[in-house]
Amino acid sequence: MSTMTASSARPAGMTKDERFVILASSLGTVFEWYDFYLYGSLAGIIGAQFFSDYPPATRDIFALLAFAAGFLVRPFGAIVFGRVGDIVGRKYTFLVTILIMGLSTFIVGLLPNAKTIGIAAPIILISLRLLQGLALGGEYGGAATYVAEHAPPGKRGYYTSFIQTTATLGLFLSLLVILFTRTITGEKDFADWGWRIPFLVSVLLLGISVWIRLRLNESPVFQRMKDEGKTSKAPLTEAFATWSNAKIVILALLGLTMGQAVIWYTGQFYALFFLQSILKVDGYTANLLIAWSLLLGTGFFLVFGALSDKIGRKPIILAGCLIGAL
Template sequence: MSTAARPTGGVVSRTAIATLVGTTLEWYDFFLYGTAAALIFNQQFFPSLSATAGTLASFATLAVGFVARPLGGLVFGHFGDRVGRRATLVVSLLLMGLGSTLIGLVPTYDTIGLWAPVFLVVLRVMQGIGLGGEGAGATLMSMEHAPAGRRNLYAGFPQMGTPAGLVIANLAFLGTSTLAGDATFTAWAWRIPFLLSIVLVAAGLVIRLRIEESPSFDRVREQGEVARFPLAAAFQVGLPRLALTLLAVVANSAVAYVFMVFTLSYGTQHAGYDKQFLVLGVSGAAVLWFATIPVWTAVADRHGRRTMFLAGSAAILVWCGAFFPLLDTGNPALALVALAGMGLIIPVTHCVQGAIIADTFPARVRYSGSSLILQAGAVLGGGLAPMISTALLGSSASSTGVTWYLVAICAASLIGATALFRTVPEPQPGVGATRLPEFAGEA
């Protein structure tokens, strides 16, 4: 029998707050790049291209970070399942902060030519590796400390870091732009929010170093069940279940990144909205996203997350059909309705997808398995979505193709989630993944 003690209330709360702060800082760094890619980098790093081609190239460097995320997830997942969650989360935060700070120091194309986008891509890879290690690990750390019956609530704390990081990144950009003026901001002041990363990460490390190791990992280690090759063992869950889980979560990532990133370039270049209006509108919607996550995770703990997830998947499909038509009216009030709708609907599925993925795997391979699904979904969904949307827009000069793209990917996720939930038993309160014969440790 394991001697690992159930964490006290103070430890649980401190861990939840630490994971929220850490993921907020990581997403702040990641979203700084997304905002800059939409509004600045096409001018600074691809000045010889047309506006559309420059934006497409800028979003391509954004996608590079997503391609690097699975690598980070696999590396950090391996060591998270073998060495522990806590140490890997500290390293991931350092890697992300260093990458963002150095982006703030990269010379532009006018200074060093082609080396400028090359350095940008290298640092974007560093960011992607860092965030790839953070995503699954922070969810596991909070969820595995959770009291019985509150796994969804505590797994939702790190998910709140996504909209929180977006708000802080957008406000940092907007505040710097307002204080410096558009010309100065475009010339060099855009670097300031990136350089602030080093200060924020230092503060985040102080908080993160105070948390304790996950009780689930301690139990696995005490029982001598640490997997030698956790990723290979994670595949014992079965390819059909892995594929359905991936399909179920891919739409949320795609829709979120079109909303958070592509909307900024589309709204300013094609729909005629002011940059500050859009940044504030997206930030306001992200505040709604942040505020409603605890509500939805509490609902999931009380009534079950599967019906809620399916309803949220259907709602986001419907709203994707209305989103760009509302933006295309050119009416600021209707644009705010479109943005607010995203802020209210996205969190319904986003808040529990981390727990759904984590409960697919036993504790001894949960970091590796969760990272595999989460980061693959991020690449297929979020990483490609802004670039695909820009290409569709460029080919037709209309948002219709983008709308149908989002509706199609949402329909695929809804089908995948329905099939997944029909074939996999509902997890019981306080219990993790369905126990498999190959795994003798805590599920």
């Protein structure tokens, strides 16, 4: 692929290079979310496999806490890999994060359960979840930054909205693979050993992701800054040690991403868990209901991303949080 450079004369539509950047970044991030959400989609079975010494309700709580462990370290992943990205570039950081995520997921598929190796099973499982959280923290923000640095003026919201669809598509893909595996193995065998198959399949997705990412060039904005010697020497200090910058970071975390995260994980992930574990809807039906919901809703990421370029980000964010709260 030819080296991409920023130009003031931009065509009205996406160029071939821009389409490839969005496709490559989005596909890799879809596969990362697939890996991350497999655990959440199978939380009930994971609880029975790795926390089998406890009553069912306690298993569910521990399974959710292990899922939450990945979220606790995501901010650190964003900071660590954001720092790496500022030093060596987005492309190589992408490769590191996707390898960590893919290999961690594959190992979960091979990990013996608590009946086989005792307390070591949940300890290793939580450790792998922490690695996944670190990787996803770096991947998701890095992908959004990479695409934004390729976006032409006035279309940053629309271009980066493709990255926002990846979380939904990753969950959707994980549900499809789970549904297919359940159908082939049957519920009994799926609960016993078939649940491992979606985790093991992730190694194929990892291979595709690495192949695609290797074809990417560095983003033109970062490359130009690097060539001109304008990259930050201490990005973390500049971001957090100065109150004017730290204030923006805090506002972004508490004012922007917190509301979005509550709406997203309650409406899509916890809804699935609630259907299966609390309402006792069978796994196949619960997965099918959430899959249809995701399919119907995904296109609106692009609609509101494009709309944000016309009316601004703030009205979209406020309206989304208000509707979610209602």
